[in-house]
Amino acid sequence: MSNSKIIGYRRSNGSFGIRNYIAVMPSVICANEVAKRIADQVENTVVLPHNGGCGTYGEDIEKTFVTLSGLGANPNVAGVLIVGLGCESVNANKLKSEILEKSPGKMVESIIIQEEQGTSNTIKKGVTIASNMARSASMFEKTKGSIKDIILAIECGGSDPTSGLAANPTVGYAVEKIIANGGSAILSETREIIGAEHILAANAVSKEVGKQLIDMVQEIEIKCTNWVAGTDQRLMSAGNIKGGLTTIEEKSLGCINKVGNAKVVEVVRYAQKPSKKGLIVMDTTGHDIPSITGMVAGGAQIVGFTTGKGSTVGYALAPVLKITGNCKTYKNLEENIDINASTIISGEETIEEVGEKLFDDIIKVCNGKLTKAESFGFRDFAISTMAGAF
Amino acid sequence: MLKCTGIIAGKNDNVCTIVEETKKGSSVLCKYTNILKKEIEINAKNDIPIFHKIAIKDILTGENIIKYGESIGRAKKNIHKGEYVHIHNVDSKRVQGNI
Numbered sequence: 001m002s003n004s005k006i007i008g009y010r011r012s013n014g015s016f017g018i019r020n021y022i023a024v025m026p027s028v029i030c031a032n033e034v035a036k037r038i039a040d041q042v043e044n045t046v047v048l049p050h051n052g053g054c055g056t057y058g059e060d061i062e063k064t065f066v067t068l069s070g071l072g073a074n075p076n077v078a079g080v081l082i083v084g085l086g087c088e089s090v091n092a093n094k095l096k097s098e099i100l101e102k103s104p105g106k107m108v109e110s111i112i113i114q115e116e117q118g119t120s121n122t123i124k125k126g127v128t129i130a131s132n133m134a135r136s137a138s139m140f141e142k143t144k145g146s147i148k149d150i151i152l153a154i155e156c157g158g159s160d161p162t163s164g165l166a167a168n169p170t171v172g173y174a175v176e177k178i179i180a181n182g183g184s185a186i187l188s189e190t191r192e193i194i195g196a197e198h199i200l201a202a203n204a205v206s207k208e209v210g211k212q213l214i215d216m217v218q219e220i221e222i223k224c225t226n227w228v229a230g231t232d233q234r235l236m237s238a239g240n241i242k243g244g245l246t247t248i249e250e251k252s253l254g255c256i257n258k259v260g261n262a263k264v265v266e267v268v269r270y271a272q273k274p275s276k277k278g279l280i281v282m283d284t285t286g287h288d289i290p291s292i293t294g295m296v297a298g299g300a301q302i303v304g305f306t307t308g309k310g311s312t313v314g315y316a317l318a319p320v321l322k323i324t325g326n327c328k329t330y331k332n333l334e335e336n337i338d339i340n341a342s343t344i345i346s347g348e349e350t351i352e353e354v355g356e357k358l359f360d361d362i363i364k365v366c367n368g369k370l371t372k373a374e375s376f377g378f379r380d381f382a383i384s385t386m387a388g389a390f
Numbered sequence: 391m392l393k394c395t396g397i398i399a400g401k402n403d404n405v406c407t408i409v410e411e412t413k414k415g416s417s418v419l420c421k422y423t424n425i426l427k428k429e430i431e432i433n434a435k436n437d438i439p440i441f442h443k444i445a446i447k448d449i450l451t452g453e454n455i456i457k458y459g460e461s462i463g464r465a466k467k468n469i470h471k472g473e474y475v476h477i478h479n480v481d482s483k484r485v486q487g488n489i
Contacts, residue, residue, distance in 0.1 A: 161407045161441040164458070165397055165423070195462070195484050224485045231487035234477065244407070244442040246475070247482035250462035326441070345397065345409050
């Protein structure tokens, strides 16, 4: 396809980057400040401050480790500088080994504050390492890739009834086209599948995949039922309800329009790298930014983000394209929204027409066009954890 | 009478998403997304905010509310054609707090 040529960075493990960042990655919350100061001084770096890495139990430590190593291995990342404190549960040197295991040949270094005689020395050393990486990355040659190399993360935030009727079907159109051309997309936010899982499962490639999806939703539904017991909660935000969504089923049935008629080929855990191409479902939280983190840690290079009430977020390591079906939101937040799908509701355009615009924009963004969130320099970041620290 | 429009997302739906602010007594012209040229006209019995739902059929207590051709919950009271449909008269069948 002549209109979908993509030029980017082929990494040594075969994956394909559409950005070329140096990630400065604290292995623990205690190293956030040092990591920020290193990134502040070096061009083309992205800092990934988070609240994990220690003080909680096994499952969350493992989840943080898998997530950070997946992010480091993401093809949009040319190099990683890990900053550890020294005594944390997510060990910086093990993290380095894991990233190298997942993406051999990548520039990955770690520095430990407790071994560098304090913060000033660590920052100084970190700036030297990161700036060397930034210069090396700037000389990486761009090569030809294609839509086959792309994994689109799909996300929604601040949904309202226009999401299910316009913005999500627009993404669904683009997802079908990406998959028809050999690429992949990841649907996430398990709680926002409750009430619509039977449709996705019936359209899965096998009964086994369908059952995995049903089981995944059931597990989260039990947790959610316990959370809301004794409250007046409907498992949606106040804005979702004020916007006109009445139940989680209504929200979910709108949400799954983001995948069109694509068949689910695989169900994966949070931050797990898919082994198949096509439509993947990842078990993530319904909280937007930690959900995006899971998909980017799984290898997604670009995010399609639908909103009804409006959202302004970007993401640390991947461009975020915003789509709204709400005419008021587009008017209010035009500087933050990339694609206006409200014309579907007004009858001025069809889903196919706006879907084509989105697909074209996805290709342009893969080729370096900045999304609106990128142009503001927004680099939102958070990791999903289930347990509080204790 | 003010003409408003609405979108019906499935052919067996009993609710319609209205796409303009609607005042009690106004007429809502509801179009189907998947049935070309089919339209129905409903008289709004309440004020309804933009993008919220109106009943296009009488719905009895306990019956399913149908949107996208699927159940989105159950009626917790009788809902007459033309009435506003939202959390005051619909419960989730899946996950919802109990107070």
